[in-house]
Amino acid sequence: MNKQLTTQHNFVNDTIFRLKIAVLTAARMVKNLLRPSRKFSKTDLLVHEPIIATSESELWNPFDNKDNWILTAGKIENLRIAVQQLNGLEVGANEVFSFWKHIGNPNFGQGYVIGREIREGCIVPTIAGGLCQLSNALYDAALRANFDIVERHKHTKVIKGSLAEKDRDATVKWNYLDLRFRSSFDFRIEIELTSDQLVVAFKSPQKQTEPGQDKMAWKASSKLNDCYSCGNMACFKHPDRTGVEQEIATTTFILDEKWPEYDKYVSQTATKADHFILPLKKNRWVKTDRYAWAAANPQQTKTTQFQGLFRAIQLRFAPKNKNNVFELSLQLDNKIAKAAARQIPIDATHVVIAQNLLPFIYETGALGGRTFDVIMTRLPFEKLHERLDLAFTHYQESPTLNDFRASQELIALENKALTSARKIITPHSELAAIFKNKVVKLDWQIPATPNEPFKGTKVLFPASAVGRKGAYEMRRLAKELQLGLCIYGRTIETTHFWEGLKVEKFNGDWSQIRLVVYPTYVEHQPRLILKALALGIPVITTTACGLDPSAQIKLLEINNFEQLKNAVHAALMR
Numbered sequence: 033m034n035k036q037l038t039t040q041h042n043f044v045n046d047t048i049f050r051l052k053i054a055v056l057t058a059a060r061m062v063k064n065l066l067r068p069s070r071k072f073s074k075t076d077l078l079v080h081e082p083i084i085a086t087s088e089s090e091l092w093n094p095f096d097n098k099d100n101w102i103l104t105a106g107k108i109e110n111l112r113i114a115v116q117q118l119n120g121l122e123v124g125a126n127e128v129f130s131f132w133k134h135i136g137n138p139n140f141g142q143g144y145v146i147g148r149e150i151r152e153g154c155i156v157p158t159i160a161g162g163l164c165q166l167s168n169a170l171y172d173a174a175l176r177a178n179f180d181i182v183e184r185h186k187h188t189k190v191i192k193g194s195l196a197e198k199d200r201d202a203t204v205k206w207n208y209l210d211l212r213f214r215s216s217f218d219f220r221i222e223i224e225l226t227s228d229q230l231v232v233a234f235k236s237p238q239k240q241t242e243p244g245q246d247k248m249a250w251k252a253s254s255k256l257n258d259c260y261s262c263g264n265m266a267c268f269k270h271p272d273r274t275g276v277e278q279e280i281a282t283t284t285f286i287l288d289e290k291w292p293e294y295d296k297y298v299s300q301t302a303t304k305a306d307h308f309i310l311p312l313k314k315n316r317w318v319k320t321d322r323y324a325w326a327a328a329n330p331q332q333t334k335t336t337q338f339q340g341l342f343r344a345i346q347l348r349f350a351p352k353n354k355n356n357v358f359e360l361s362l363q364l365d366n367k368i369a370k371a372a373a374r375q376i377p378i379d380a381t382h383v384v385i386a387q388n389l390l391p392f393i394y395e396t397g398a399l400g401g402r403t404f405d406v407i408m409t410r411l412p413f414e415k416l417h418e419r420l421d422l423a424f425t426h427y428q429e430s431p432t433l434n435d436f437r438a439s440q441e442l443i444a445l446e447n448k449a450l451t452s453a454r455k456i457i458t459p460h461s462e463l464a465a466i467f468k469n470k471v472v473k474l475d476w477q478i479p480a481t482p483n484e485p486f487k488g489t490k491v492l493f494p495a496s497a498v499g500r501k502g503a504y505e506m507r508r509l510a511k512e513l514q515l516g517l518c519i520y521g522r523t524i525e526t527t528h529f530w531e532g533l534k535v536e537k538f539n540g541d542w543s544q545i546r547l548v549v550y551p552t553y554v555e556h557q558p559r560l561i562l563k564a565l566a567l568g569i570p571v572i573t574t575t576a577c578g579l580d581p582s583a584q585i586k587l588l589e590i591n592n593f594e595q596l597k598n599a600v601h602a603a604l605m606r
Contacts, residue, residue: 060208069130069212074120078220081235085177087169089230091401102379103155107147107162108401109378110138111225114166116397119223123215128182131167131204131211138163138206145378150187150203164203166223167211169232171202174213177234182212225400226452282306284380286372287407288388289322291557292477293459294407298384299327307380308333309372311340336371343368358436366392373398384457391442394449405472406450408458410556413438413446415466419576422591423499423553430499432525436554460556460578476558476579481566488546488569491600492538494560495550496521497529502551502574505593507533509549509600518545520560542567547603551588551596552576561585572599 091111093104114135123129138144138160147161164187171184187203202211217238224231284307285298302308308328312318313335323340343364350357369392376383376398383404385393390406393399411419416436424433438446450456456467459474495501496519503525510517516534523529548564550573555561558577565571571585581587586603588595 057206057208060210064207069128069133071133072121072123072127072129075122076120078122078218078235078237081220081237083233084219084236084238085173086231086233087172087176088232089165089169091165091225091228091230100155103146103148103157103161105378105381106145106157107165108225110144110147110160110162111166111230112397112400113143114138114163115223115225115400118166118221119397121221123219123221125217126214128212128214129221131170132207135163160206164201165230166232167202167204168200169223169230170221171211171213172200173232173234175200177215177219177236179213179215182214183210184212185209225397227401227403227454281381282377282379283382283384284309284376285325285328286376286383286385286389286393287323287325287328288368288386288409290325291409293474294457295326296477297457297472297474298325301384302327304329304332306332307377309375310335311343311368312337334375336368336375339364339368339371361388362438362442365389369393370396382454390449391446394452395445399449399452403454404452405455405457406453408456408460408463411463411554412450412466413443416554417443419553419590420500426591427499427504430504430525433499436500458578461580462575462578476562478562479566481563488542488544490518490544490546491515491604492518492520492545492548492564493550494520494538494548494564495552495555497523497525499525500552500554502553503529505551505591505596506549508593509551509597510535512597513601513604515600542569545569547572547600549596549600550574550577551593553590570603572596572603 091104091108093101096104117134117136121129121134136142144160146157146159147163148155149158149161150156150164171181174181184202185204186199187201203209204211215236215238217236219234219236219238222233222235224233282305283302285302286309287294287298288311308325310323310325310328310333312320312323313328313330313333314321314324318341343361346360346364347357350360365388369389372389373393373396381402383399383402384407385399385404386407387409410416417438420433420436424430427433450467453470455470455472456463457472457474458464458467459476461473464471464473493503493506495503497503506517507530509515510533517530517536518538519530519535520538542563545564546569548561548569548571550558550561550571552574553576555573555577558573558579561571561573561577561579565584568584572588573579573585574588574590576590577587579585579587586599588599
C-alpha cells in the first residue's frame, strides 16, 4: 500500500483543499469585478489571414488501460465543449484574452463530465478535468507568436514528455488560476480536434517581430497514479469500480433511413458493446420499417424522437406541387443531427454516420477526438451542384434544375468532413470512384424475384418527370423514335410536359415491360433498376446510377443523347 498517497488523499486534506479553493475563488471574483476583462466575439474578419503560430498535442494517452482510459475519454469530451467556446474568437490589438472569461464556470450547466485532473502527484477524476491541455496549447502557441503573457501558472507536477517539462505549460482552475495574454496586433484563435490531436492556431496579418521557438509537437504521456488504476484501495479518492465492465473502444452508429446494403454491412460490423442513435424506432405509434436496423439492440439504442417525428410530419405535409423539399430536408436533418450529437456516449471512440447528418454533426465538434466513417446516400454537395449545372446548361427552361442546392458554407463543411473521414461506405460505383483511396465498396442487394425471360412490349421510364432524372432526354427520345412510354412517377416539370406523346402511368405490371430506359443525371438509390435486373429486363441507363455494366445493363455517358438514341434503337431492333 502506498502510505504517501493515502496520507495525501484523506478526508481532512481534501476538505482543507476545498476550503482553499473557495477562498481563492471568492478573492478572484472580487478582483475580476474591480478590473473586469473583455469578452471577445466570433467573427470572420481574419479568417483568411496566414497562421503565425501553432501548437499540437496528442489527445489519447498511450499508457491508458481498460480501467482508466475512460478518464481520457472524459477529458476529450470536455475539450469538445471548450473548443466550441474559443474557436473563431478574434482578439483586438493590446486587448487581454482571458481563458475563464470565455469558458465560463465549468462546474454548472455546460455539460462537462468527469475527466483527468493532476492533484498532488495523482491523476484524479474531476468535473471538467483535462481543460489544462487546452490552456497548455494556448500558452505554447502564444509563446511561439511572441505574445505578452499577462498571467500564467505552472503545474505542480511535471509529467515526463509534456510541455511542463519544457516550462511551456499553463494550468487553469476555475476561476482563481487563469491564463491571460495579449498581442500588439489583432489575431484570430482557431482550434480543432482531429481524431488524435488538439491543434491550436493563431492567425494574423501581422508578421512575427522576433524569431519564433522551434516547433515542438508534444505528447503528454503520463505514468502517474490515477484513481482508476493505481490499486491504492485505502486512498480517500479511490472510486469503487466493482462490477464495472469497460470497453476501451466502442462504436456509435448514427443512422437514418435503412438501405438493405447498409443494414447488412452494419449487422456484420457492429458488436454487442456498440451504440445506435436513430431518428425513430418502430413502436405502437411508429409503424414504418424505415429505421428498423437489424443490429440495433433496443437496450443500446437511443432516438431523436421529437426531431424525428417533427421531420416526418413536415415532409409528409409539404406542398405537393413543390418538387424541391431539399432545403426543408436540410433544415430538418440539422435538427436531428444536433440532437444526435448530444447523445453520443463519452466512451465512443468511433462513429459510423449517415451522410445527410454528417456536416451538421461535424459542425458541433462532436466528432473531434474520434475516428468516423460515412455511409453515403448521395453525391457530395459540390459534385451534385456540378451535375445539376451541367443539365441546366442544356435545359434552362427547367423549373427544377435549380433545386437541390446547398449554401457555400455547407458545401465547405461537408467537404472538410468527408476529407477527415476514415472510410467512405457505399455500393454506388460513381461514389466509390470519387473516394477510391478509402472506400468500402458494397454490393447492391438484388431483390429476390423470379428471373423469367421478359415478354413485354413497352418502354419504362422509371422516374418522375424532372430534369435531373433525364426527363428532357426521354421526351426527345420518345418523339424521335416514336416510342410509347410507361412513366413511373409524377409529371413535375410542367403540366403539359408529355403533351403530344403516347404516355401512360406505370401500373406496376412488370410483365408488360420490354426495356427500361433511364438517361438520368442523378440517381443515388436505383431500386427500380435493381428490380428490373432481378426480373431479367434489359436496362439502358447512365453511369449516374452507380451500377456496374453487365450483359443485362448498358451504361452510357451522362448527357450524350446520340449514344442514348443509338443504344435504344439497337435494343428495340433485337
